[in-house]
Amino acid sequence: MLIIAHRGASGHAPENTMAAFRLALDMNADGLELDVHQTKDGEVVICHDDDVKRTTNGQGLIQDMTLEELQRLDAGSWYGERFRGEKIPTLHEFMALIAETRLLINLEIKNLPFYYKGIEEKIVRTVLEHDLLERVVISSFDHYVLAAIVELEPRMKLGLLFGTSKSEPWSYVEQLPFRAYSLHPHYTVVNEEYIARSHSQGYKVYPYTVNERAWAEPLAIAGLDGVITNYPDRFL
Incomplete structure (x- = not known):
């Protein structure tokens, strides 16, 4: 069972920062999960929310801010003083960090409620530039954006994110115009039957957000x- 650090080791460091990703590496996690948005000037950056107010000392929508404006913000001190000065990273910065590792990368596109025009091409190009096609799984709640990704790069691994309302997704998944690599359900809907049925149809299962070892x-x-x-350390 792979241990994938959610937004990095976000139980111990400010989520989706380089500090959180480095800490997950130190904890020997098997993979890293991250969320991406697109800035006003077309840069792909790593942040969970579409608004920066929860995880920085600023406020405003990422789509309305340039990369320069975003990187003036402090994305660490909200979590703890020792993380003061952490920045919102770019996707290129993250890829440079993990390119020489063997980690699985779960890259989630946050394309709702706002659609980021052209983000698919930029993500595919970045993955290929860093020679990470075999180690990246692109996931999203927006399954249209996954269809756009596979049009650009048919070899890309795609992960379907679901909330608690879709506890039996298999008939839906079979009707999609692309082949899913993995299912990413909320952990509360996962049991032995869910795993067995997913495996019988060729899908891996990576539930979120699992924080209890038991x-x-x-x-x-x-x-x-x-x-x-x-908390990757709880499982390792």
Whole structure:
């Protein structure tokens, strides 16, 4: 079972920062999960929310700000004084950090409620430039953007994100115009039957956000492919 650090080791460091990603590397996580948006001047940056107010000392929508404006913000001190000065990273910065590792990368496109025109091409180009096609899974709640990704690069691995309302997604998944690599459900809908049925149809299962070791242990035995967690150290 792979241990995938959710927004980096976000239980111990400010989420989606280079500090959180480096800490997950130090904890020997098997993979990293991150979220991307696009700036006003077309740069792909890493942040969970479309507004910076929760995780920086600024406010405003990412789509309305340039990269220069975003990188003036402090994305670390909200979590703790020792992280003061952490910045919102670019996708290129992140890729440079992990290119020489063997980690699985789960890159989530945050394309709702705002559509970022051209973000698909930029993500595909960045993945290929860093020779990471085999190690990247692109996921999203917006399944249209995944269809656009596979049009650009048919070899890309795609992960379908679901909330709690879709506890039996298999008939839906079979009707999509692309082949999914993995299912990323909320952990509360996952059990042994969910894992077995997904595997029978050729899908890996990576539930989010699993923070309790006791929940994961029996499902690891049942063949769960991985967990997306804020605390990779609890599982390793």
